[in-house]
Amino acid sequence: MTTNFKLRTIFGGLLIFSALAVILSTHLFYLWLTSFFLALVLSYEYHTLLELREIHFPSSLLYIQTIFIFGALIFGLSWLVFFCIFFSLLGFWGIVYGVALLLNKKKGQIWGRFFATQMLWILLPTLLFVCIQQLPHGHALLLFLMMTIGLTDIFAYFGGKIWGKKKLMPSISPGKTIEGSLCGLLASLVGGFLFHFFSPIFSVISIFFLSLFTSVISQVGDLTESYFKRLAKVKDSSQLIPGHGGFLDRFDGFLLATSFFFGLLVLFYSVSWPEIFHSLLKNYKTQGFFPIDFFR
Numbered sequence: 001m002t003t004n005f006k007l008r009t010i011f012g013g014l015l016i017f018s019a020l021a022v023i024l025s026t027h028l029f030y031l032w033l034t035s036f037f038l039a040l041v042l043s044y045e046y047h048t049l050l051e052l053r054e055i056h057f058p059s060s061l062l063y064i065q066t067i068f069i070f071g072a073l074i075f076g077l078s079w080l081v082f083f084c085i086f087f088s089l090l091g092f093w094g095i096v097y098g099v100a101l102l103l104n105k106k107k108g109q110i111w112g113r114f115f116a117t118q119m120l121w122i123l124l125p126t127l128l129f130v131c132i133q134q135l136p137h138g139h140a141l142l143l144f145l146m147m148t149i150g151l152t153d154i155f156a157y158f159g160g161k162i163w164g165k166k167k168l169m170p171s172i173s174p175g176k177t178i179e180g181s182l183c184g185l186l187a188s189l190v191g192g193f194l195f196h197f198f199s200p201i202f203s204v205i206s207i208f209f210l211s212l213f214t215s216v217i218s219q220v221g222d223l224t225e226s227y228f229k230r231l232a233k234v235k236d237s238s239q240l241i242p243g244h245g246g247f248l249d250r251f252d253g254f255l256l257a258t259s260f261f262f263g264l265l266v267l268f269y270s271v272s273w274p275e276i277f278h279s280l281l282k283n284y285k286t287q288g289f290f291p292i293d294f295f296r
Contacts (some may be wrong), residue, residue, distance in 0.1 A: 007243030015241070015250065016150070023133065023142045031130050036070040038247065040127040043118060045237040045248045050114060052232035057247050059242050062118055070127075125258040126142055132262060137201045145214065145261055149253045151191045152184035152215040152224070159183025173226035188215035208243075210264060221256030225249070 022034045043066055047059040132141050156197040161182025192211030196204060225248055229237060236245030244250050 004136060004243055007112055009243075011243050016243075019146055020143075023146065024139055028130065028134065031133050032070065035126040035129045036066070038251065039066045039070060039123055041240065041247045042122045042126070042251065043056030045240075045246045046118060046122060046228075049228050049232040049234070049237060049248075055114065062115075065115070065118065066123060086153050120259075121255055125255045128258050128262045132258075132265075134165075135265075137199075140201055141200050141265075143201075144192070144210075145254075145258065147191050147195060148188045148211055148214045149218045149257055151187040153253055154184075155187035156180040156219065169223060172223055172230055176223070176226075184219065185212070185215050188212070210261070213264065214261050217260045218257040220252030221253045224256060225252035 022030055025031065027047060040063065043062045044059070047062055050056075127143070132138055156176070157180065159182070160177040162174070163179040163183070164177030166178040167174065168178050168181055188211045189208065192207045193204070196202065196207040202210065225237070228248075229235065231252070237248035238246030240246050241250060
C-alpha cells in the first residue's frame with residue numbers, strides 16, 4: 001500500500017466524517033460556516049488556476065463577493081432578501097462586464113467571464129448546500145446527494161483502476177475511463193435504491209432518474225475541473241488535502257451536481273420557490289442564526 005493511498009484513505013475518511021457531522025447538524029450556522037469556508041477556499045484555488053494561465057485580475061474582488069454574500073445572513077437579512085442580493089450581484093457583474101467591454105474589450109471579456117463563472121460555479125452551489133438542508137427532508141436530501149456523488153467518485157476511481165481500458169476523454173483527463181465511469185454510474189443507482197429502502201421520500205422511478213442524472217452531471221463537473229487544470233498545466237488545483245490535491249479536486253462533482261439537483265427538485269418534484277422561501281424563513285426565525293445568542 002503506497003503512502004499516497006494511505007493519505008488518500010485517511011483524509012478521505014475525515015472528509016466524509018466531517019461532511020456527515022455538518023449535514024446532520026440541526027442548526028443553520030454550522031452548514032453556513034462550512035459553506036462559507038468552502039466558497040473562500042474554492043475561490044482561492046480557482047484564482048490560482050487562472051493565474052497559472054496568466055489571466056490576471058484582483059483576487060480580492062472574488063473574496064469580497066464571497067464575504068458579502070455569505071455575510072449578509074449575519075446581519076439578520078431574510079433569505080428572500082439574501083437571494084435578491086445574490087442575483088443583483090450577478091446582474092451587477094453583467095453591467096460591469098458591459099462597461100468594461102466598452103473601455104477595454106479584452107480585459108472586459110476576461111473579468112466578466114471569470115467573475116460570472118465564480119458566481120455560478122462556486123458561490124451558487126455552496127449557497128444551495130444551505131438551501132437544500134432547510135427544505136422538508138433536507139438532511140435526507142443532502143445525504144442522498146453526498147452518497148450519490150461519493151459512490152460515483154469512489155467506484156469510478158477503483159473501477160477504472162481494475163477494469164479501465166478505453167479512455168473517456170483523454171485530451172481532458174487521461175486517467176478517466178469509460179469502464180470506470182460506468183462503474184460509478186452503476187454504484188450510484190444501487191446506492192439510490194438502498195436509500196429509497198431506508199428513506200422512501202421519492203418513488204422508485206424518481207430515485208432512479210435522480211441517481212442517474214446526478215451521477216452523470218457530477219462526472220461532467222469532474223471533467224470540467226479537469227479541463228481547467230489542463231489549461232493551467234497542473235495535476236491538482238492545490239495541495240491543501242494530502243493525498244487528494246485541492247478542494248476543487250474533491251468538490252468538483254458536487255459543484256455542478258448540486259445546482260442541477262436543486263433544479264430538478266424545483267422543476268419536477270413539487271418543490272416551489274414559495275415553499276423554499278417559506279421553509280428557509282421559518283427555520284431562520286425559529287432557531288435564529290447563531291447556535292448561541294451572543295447578544296443576550
